[in-house]
Amino acid sequence: MKTKITILLLLLCFSTVSFAQSLKPYNLSFPKLANKWDEAMPLGNGMLGVLIWEKNNKLRLSLDRADLWDERKALDISKLNFKWVEEQVHKNNYAAVQKVGDEPYDTSPYPTKLPAAAMEFDIAKLGKVVSNELDIETALNTVKFENGAIFNCYIHAVGAQGYFSFENLKSTAILPALIVHNYSNGLTEKGDNSHAGEGLQKLGYAKGTVTNTANSIRYHQPTYQGHYYEVLVQWKKTANGKIIGSWTISDDKTATLPAISATAKEPTGWATHSKWWKDFWSKSSIVVPDQLIQKQYYLEMYKLGCVARKGAPAITLQAVWTADNGSLPPWKGDFHNDLNTQLSYWPTYTANRLAEGATFTDWLWKIRERNLNYTKQYFGVAGLNVPGVITLNGDPMGGWIQYSFSPTISAWTSQHFYWQWKYSMDDVFLKTRAYPYIHEAATYLENITRLKGGKRTLPLSSSPEFNDNSIKAWFLSWTNYDLSLAKFLFKAAAEVSKANGKVEENKHWLEILNQLPDYETNETGFAIANGLNLTSSHRHMSQYMAIYPLDLLDVNHEKDKTIIDNSLKRIEEIGTRAWCGYSFSWMASLYARAYQADKAVKQLEIFASNFCSPNSFHLNGDQKGGQYSDFTYRPFTLEGNFAFAQGVQELLLQSRNGYIQVFPAVPRSWKDVTFNNLRAEGAFLVSGNKENGVPTKVKVYAEKAGVLRIKLPFKTYVAKDVPAGSVKMGDDGIAEVNLKKQQTIVFENGYE
Numbered sequence: 001m002k003t004k005i006t007i008l009l010l011l012l013c014f015s016t017v018s019f020a021q022s023l024k025p026y027n028l029s030f031p032k033l034a035n036k037w038d039e040a041m042p043l044g045n046g047m048l049g050v051l052i053w054e055k056n057n058k059l060r061l062s063l064d065r066a067d068l069w070d071e072r073k074a075l076d077i078s079k080l081n082f083k084w085v086e087e088q089v090h091k092n093n094y095a096a097v098q099k100v101g102d103e104p105y106d107t108s109p110y111p112t113k114l115p116a117a118a119m120e121f122d123i124a125k126l127g128k129v130v131s132n133e134l135d136i137e138t139a140l141n142t143v144k145f146e147n148g149a150i151f152n153c154y155i156h157a158v159g160a161q162g163y164f165s166f167e168n169l170k171s172t173a174i175l176p177a178l179i180v181h182n183y184s185n186g187l188t189e190k191g192d193n194s195h196a197g198e199g200l201q202k203l204g205y206a207k208g209t210v211t212n213t214a215n216s217i218r219y220h221q222p223t224y225q226g227h228y229y230e231v232l233v234q235w236k237k238t239a240n241g242k243i244i245g246s247w248t249i250s251d252d253k254t255a256t257l258p259a260i261s262a263t264a265k266e267p268t269g270w271a272t273h274s275k276w277w278k279d280f281w282s283k284s285s286i287v288v289p290d291q292l293i294q295k296q297y298y299l300e301m302y303k304l305g306c307v308a309r310k311g312a313p314a315i316t317l318q319a320v321w322t323a324d325n326g327s328l329p330p331w332k333g334d335f336h337n338d339l340n341t342q343l344s345y346w347p348t349y350t351a352n353r354l355a356e357g358a359t360f361t362d363w364l365w366k367i368r369e370r371n372l373n374y375t376k377q378y379f380g381v382a383g384l385n386v387p388g389v390i391t392l393n394g395d396p397m398g399g400w401i402q403y404s405f406s407p408t409i410s411a412w413t414s415q416h417f418y419w420q421w422k423y424s425m426d427d428v429f430l431k432t433r434a435y436p437y438i439h440e441a442a443t444y445l446e447n448i449t450r451l452k453g454g455k456r457t458l459p460l461s462s463s464p465e466f467n468d469n470s471i472k473a474w475f476l477s478w479t480n481y482d483l484s485l486a487k488f489l490f491k492a493a494a495e496v497s498k499a500n501g502k503v504e505e506n507k508h509w510l511e512i513l514n515q516l517p518d519y520e521t522n523e524t525g526f527a528i529a530n531g532l533n534l535t536s537s538h539r540h541m542s543q544y545m546a547i548y549p550l551d552l553l554d555v556n557h558e559k560d561k562t563i564i565d566n567s568l569k570r571i572e573e574i575g576t577r578a579w580c581g582y583s584f585s586w587m588a589s590l591y592a593r594a595y596q597a598d599k600a601v602k603q604l605e606i607f608a609s610n611f612c613s614p615n616s617f618h619l620n621g622d623q624k625g626g627q628y629s630d631f632t633y634r635p636f637t638l639e640g641n642f643a644f645a646q647g648v649q650e651l652l653l654q655s656r657n658g659y660i661q662v663f664p665a666v667p668r669s670w671k672d673v674t675f676n677n678l679r680a681e682g683a684f685l686v687s688g689n690k691e692n693g694v695p696t697k698v699k700v701y702a703e704k705a706g707v708l709r710i711k712l713p714f715k716t717y718v719a720k721d722v723p724a725g726s727v728k729m730g731d732d733g734i735a736e737v738n739l740k741k742q743q744t745i746v747f748e749n750g751y752e
Helices: 010-016 082-090 094-101 103-107 268-282 291-307 340-344 346-350 354-366 368-379 409-424 427-448 480-499 503-514 558-574 581-593 597-610 639-652
Strands: 028-030 041-044 048-055 058-065 117-122 129-135 140-145 150-155 162-167 177-179 209-213 216-222 228-237 243-251 285-287 450-452 455-457 653-656 659-662 673-680 684-691 694-702 706-711 717-720 735-739 744-749
Touching: 041 129, 041 150, 041 291, 048 150, 058 162, 058 243, 082 094, 094 103, 177 216, 268 291, 285 291, 285 639, 291 346, 291 597, 291 639, 340 346, 340 409, 340 581, 340 639, 346 354, 346 409, 346 639, 346 653, 346 673, 354 368, 354 409, 354 427, 368 427, 409 427, 409 480, 427 480, 427 503, 480 503, 558 581, 581 597, 581 639, 597 639, 639 653, 639 673, 653 673, 659 684, 694 706, 735 744
Parallel strands: 659 706
Antiparallel strands: 028 129, 041 048, 048 058, 058 117, 117 177, 129 140, 140 150, 150 162, 162 243, 209 216, 216 228, 228 243, 285 673, 450 455, 653 659, 673 684, 684 694, 694 744, 706 735, 717 744
16 A cells, blocks of 8 residues: 555544534435445545445445546547548448447446445444434534444545544444455346446456455455555554544555544544535535525535545546446446536536636646547547547547547537636636647637638537437537537637737637537527427437537527527427436526526426435436436436536526626525625625515625626615725626725615
8 A cells, every 4th residue: 555544533533523513404314324325425535435325234335436447448549530430421331430439338348437345344233223414514424323332434535544433332343344346257236227337347357355454454456457456444442442443545556645644642634624624615605495405505515525626536427436236337437528527517616616626627637638649640630629438547438429529528628727717817727727728629629620611610510419329410510519619619719818918819719710600590499400400308408508508698688588598498398308317407507597597496406306316416317206207217427416506506696708697597486595605707706695585785705806797686786895986887787897806895785
């Protein structure tokens, strides 16, 4: 092991924590342990994760590490290139493409995310479980038993260990047993409707070795091509009959997170852990009167704190909670960049969690060189694109290549570099990350498109999952999905170039932007592509990208409003039978952008009540037997959870194209609403109050100097803490004021 683990007396000081418990109503609290892994109590720190549940009458801890991967290549990328695919489409010979680009993903068990191991405790002598609570304020799980025994467990917020303890054991001995996964020969466990992949034994690893001592267990698991990982569990008994222990996971390829050192005389570890979570929760807060939405929101924020941490990989489909069911995780637990990774980071910006959001851009920057090589090899041009289905190290995995090799993925990943800059106004990030990344992506898209008759075309276009993996999934003219992303990318490239002092580049990108055609729209709103309207329920809101998240249309403009309203009406006509949970989350933001507050709230309520496990995990399918969707399976993925959180925030505060709007989509029935320190573009921290049905106050703190353009929730106002006359009201109802760095302005309702 790269890091020697020292058993710390951290759990001894649990009782000394004195939080206000303001988040207690949102804790997960049950009278028993879950009997399914996807209903377990989740803990994590971005790199390490654990699920706490009961299996075969044992208390089970499913252990995971974010960067445990088998990255053997199943796809031979040298046999694929965009021009060849285009030729096969024109020849109507798509089976050849499917064989090379799609079959390896389906037939090979790797590359894939790997589960690590599990720890179990025989709790038969402790009697019934009487309470099982996850305190989200401190990320501590406490289980109490009938005989008075108490189990505690947490993963250190910034350390490389998880900790556990039993107290009040009396004469009962409770020691951990390490359960290793079936990576060698054997039978697959019975399916659990979770869209699990093949059995883990398909990976063909050598059998791992387990070494036991009086107070430790070390598990060494060979994986592939000389790689391995290890799990170490250690424990000790104290004089008062308590058992305390720790566990960690490491491998041969990557360093562990920094360890927290502490001794019995200086138990700083728990203090450091709890301080991290206290700081995390202090970033922002909301209060809404819908308790279902309120609780789900805070559970989403808790999960965000568990899965995003500096130095850890980006959020995969399941992040640090890989399925513990004897099989490969759903969709191999990979990085899906045609929706899943992007939606997972939506709430980080408005929630004022830029550090958590940066884990996505950090990872994208880390794999940039591989992506540059992929772009040159597959697309045959200079610049940057990103595979739609990808490994930890940035290699393409294949799959339905309309999406796994989509020509516009880097346009969507670029939005997160753009947002990191716009919400922080960090000049260093602009110069060293946002500008070069967006510039390279725009350069690629300019190179891959063709100019005909003054308009740019894309050789092959697609819209995620329309016509699945058939040749009909390719379009010979722009889909609105690809076109919206192209419009966003060239617009963003122009903006970052101007902000970086590149005047000629700014003009160039605006010229390229003007060469793009208009959207395909008609009486149904956004079409999928030329000649193809939405005619059946569809789960991916791909053709509506221009509304949200790309913010290219504004319902306040008459032409845009017509397109938006017709699009939403069409979606309602078609229905939700083919939707997954994330569809409802995304739909909430679409409705919020159209100021249709009640409909937005309804989507959030449906998501929270029908598409989540009791522990709040998004299970994709309708868990109430198909009330809203024909999908009733239960594969756990996180993007629906985090898109939900952003849907809530979109009700309260929106960063629109060049201005901020406060309370843009709050239902009239919500009489009392409060939010504090939500972040808006321009590096503004905004707080708002609505009391007894009336917006009363908006406070804005300028982290950086800049022009605040804000649409207030009241017609007349009193501006405080700024000189008289400094606020100008435009004809469009947007107030404008210059703010200095660290200046605060308060707007109070003038009660006209």
